[in-house]
Amino acid sequence: MKREDYLTTGQIARRTGMTIRTLRYYDQIGLLNPSQYDHASLRMYSKEDLIRLQKIQTLKYIGLSLNEIKQIIQDNSLPIHDLRSSLVMQKEIIQQKIAHMQYVVKAINESMGILGDKLEQVDWESLGNLIHAIHVEIDWVEQYHNACRLQTRIQLYDKFSVNKIGWHRWLFEHLSHSPNLRVLELGCGDAALWSRNIERVPESWSITLTDLSSGMLDEARKNLGEYYDRFKFLVVDAQDIPFHNDEFDIVIANHMLYHVPDISKAIMEIHRVLKQGGMFYASTMSKRHLQEIEQLAKSFDSQIQVLDHVIERFHLDNGKEILSPWFSEIECIQYEDHMLVDEIQPLINYITSTPMNAREVLNGVTLDKFRKFISTKLELEGSIYITKESGFFLGRK
Secondary structure (H helix, E strand, O other): OHHHHEEHHHHHHHHOOOHHHHHHHHOOOOOOOOEEEEEOOOOOEEEHHHHHHHHHHHHHHOOOOHHHHHHHOOOOOOOOOOHHHHHHHHHHHHHHHHHHHHHHHHHHHHHHHOOOHHHOOOOHHHHHHHHHHHHHOOOOHHHHHHHHHHHHHHHHHHEEOOOOOOHHHHHHHOOOOOOOOEEEEEEOOOOOOHOOHHOOOOOEEEEEEEEHHHHHHHHHHHHHHHHHHHHEEEEOOOOOOOOOOOEEEEEEEEOHHHHOOOHHHHHHHHHHHHHEEEEEEEEEOOOOHHHHHHHHHHHHOOOOOOOOOOHOOOOOOHHHHHHOOOOOEEEEEEEEEEEEEEEEEEEEEHHOOOOHHHHOOOOHHHHHHHHHHHHHHHHOOEEEEEEEEEEEEEEEO
């Protein structure tokens, strides 16, 4: 790179409003080292250094310590040069913190309303709830890592999947579009199924979105934006659904049943709240889903694990058998898709983003060797074919 492609410490300070002393301290502790030094030993910062600095300052704003920030910056699961993905991830974690702060404000307002003017009117249970709301410790480092790794996996799907319709659009197309339906989604997550199809959702539908996590319901509300008031939100355990018998026309469990501790109990509850003739949509994957990624890692080191084995609890090959005691009509409908990956880094990012041991094994010299291993394979084959086998079971009561 040319000399004009770099900025000195002073130039960085003037552009960002930061002090030279702070920039030198970041260098001293190894948080932000300049890309190079010139002949006069001046610190020279590149555009990638500036991107790193932006991330550091955002994480400081969230409230992380410099040691925690250093831990995140050294995580290789998202390339530093991918500025858009980095900003998306930072936005997500800040919105999560905003949601938590709004929760605390709501608890304070409720306590103020109950308190009145006299101390003896204090509702001690309400005050206890307030203290609990403020005391809840959220591991923002882990939240940031999780957001980063989820974004990484989404990137691989979005960039290299052959079927451009997209899973959520495809699944929505298979729902009944009759008017005046009562719909229940269990484990709705961030409500992607609805936010990505919002213009097609009939206004006559009554839709209840549930999740075991109140935080995910906050994400769902945020993701639905101005349309959130068309939905009802409730924290629900799928093993104990708090609705009457025969209440819903449609129940959806989108890629979540394999996480439920007692799957049979959840299915029994789903059957109970469905109307006679109602439809249950249970999506999942096969055990062959992304098998080439696992095989690639193991061909480099047999001890590496990439894919979570939780899928073995409810997948496309055993799902019908699990559902059959409760639904007499069961149809399996598959989503046709696969990936053709012809880039090294997105694949490595995915492999090191899963909750298994790949991230611990692939680092330092080992990671460099793995990168060369994939590079050789791509030079020989041009691209790596990766199986995607997803679909859903449609059960009628």
